[in-house]
Amino acid sequence: FLRREDADIIIANRTRSRAEEVAREFSGRVVGLDEVAGLDLDVIVNCTPLGMKGFPSQLPVDPVVFRPGQVVMDVIYNPERTPFLTEAEGRGCKTIPGREMLIYQAMDAFEAWTGQRPSYEVMAEAVRKEQ
Structure with a gap:
C-alpha cells in the first residue's frame, strides 16, 4: 500500500x-x-519489544518526535497501553494499539483457512476475552 x-x-x-x-x-x-x-514523520510504528510485559518500559524513540495529529502505532498487544502509546497520546497523537494488528491478523488467517471473512466485532471480542 x-x-x-x-x-x-x-x-x-x-x-x-x-x-x-x-x-x-x-x-x-x-x-x-x-x-x-x-x-517530520506522519506515521510512527514501534516494532521493538520495549514496553512489552517483561521488557524495559523505556521509549524506543525520543518523545520530541511526537506531534499532534501524527498516527502512532505499537505492535505490542500486552499490555494494550504501552508507555510509547501513552506518551504519544499525551502529545496529541492518534494512537493505535497492537491489539488492532492482532485482530486483523486473526481475521486474515481465518479467511485464508475458511474462505470467509469474519466479523471484526467477533474477533475483537475474542481477543478481549483472552486478555
Missing part, C-alpha cells in the same frame, strides 16, 4: 544491517535511531 501511495518509508533499527535489509524490501531509506527525533 505505501509503495503504491509513493510514501517515503524511513527505517530505524538498532542494527543498521537489519534496517538496510528491511529498507531494501520496502524501498525505504535508513536513518540512525539518533536521527529520528529530527524528522
